[in-house]
């Protein structure tokens with residue numbers, strides 16, 4: 001298990017947020033846990049990312065590459081693609097992407113670049129030896145035809161204890177990813193280890209030891225939460241994890257009054273002590289605790305679990321029953337009370 005200091009330095013939380021991208025705290029922590037655990041267990045192999053964009057997830061994966069392992073990132077970058085749907089994705093979502101910008105970002109964190117391939121994702125099986133990988137991150141095109149090929153490529157590339165992570169497996173803007181991934185489960189022997197809000201983690205090896213260990217980690221770590229869910233004949237893990245919030249510095253001691261001609265009035269509101277439940281300024285890049293905290297544990301800012309639950313219930317009720325203008329006002333009041 002990581003301690004908090006190691007976790008923050010390994011995952012370069014604030015610095016990683018200087019790179020634009022779609023790689024959120026739950027998955028950053030799950031990637032780190034999976035990649036570190038593979039190494040702890042002696043699982044050795046190459047790492048591949050299909051779709052790196054500006055390098056947000058690649059930088060973190062790069063933290064875990066071991067001697068003798070290769071890391072290959074593949075992206076179209078500013079290159080051409082052959083089909084119109086994929087070309088439209090590029091224009092709509094990644095118009096300013098260049099390989100140069102990826103490289104500049106990556107080199108801010110690592111002394112050298114991974115192997116970079118500028119091409120469509122289907123060529124990956126010609127660039128990395130079959131069966132040589134321990135980790136493949138599939139995050140390139142979101143169209144069914146492409147992702148179905150990426151599922152096959154991951155199967156070809158992964159070794160026995162290899163793990164594949166699929167991005168956007170359940171988003172409304174890309175049903176083709178969901179179709180290709182669940183087709184992998186139903187028709188291609190893919191075994192799901194677990195799901196987060198944005199990614200699905202799976203293997204063609206034995207999933208059960210990974211599920212058990214993942215759930216154990218999520219349960220033991222105070223900044224994580226997990227449960228088992230059943231889908232088809234598989235008992236998979238639902239996972240959430242977040243970053244511990246940095247403590248604000250303690251308040252400077254107030255100067256002692258020298259002489260008081262008249263008795264001083266007690267302040268209307270006492271200054272809050274660190275850890276008292278009142279939230280201080282967030283660390284740069286920290287996620288809002290409500291978004292990332294889970295129901296059964298204390299909030300990421302140390303807010304007692306019961307308070308978090310009560311606030312959640314009030315918010316839901318307000319949203320369901322009150323006109324938007326009133327519920328917004330109520331939410332503002334709740335936020336002010338927490339400050």
Ligand SMILES: C[S@@+](CC[C@H](N)C(=O)[O-])C[C@H]1O[C@@H](n2cnc3c(N)ncnc32)[C@H](O)[C@@H]1O
Pocket residue numbers: 020021022023050051052053054055056057058074075076077081086089090094097119120121122139140141142146
């Ligand atoms: C969602 S972004 C990747 C996000 C990145 N992994 C991160 O964490 O920030 C998808 C990337 O896939 C690339 N891409 C789209 N279609 C592709 C294809 N057919 N082959 C390879 N890369 C593709 C895009 O250029 C884009 O950079």
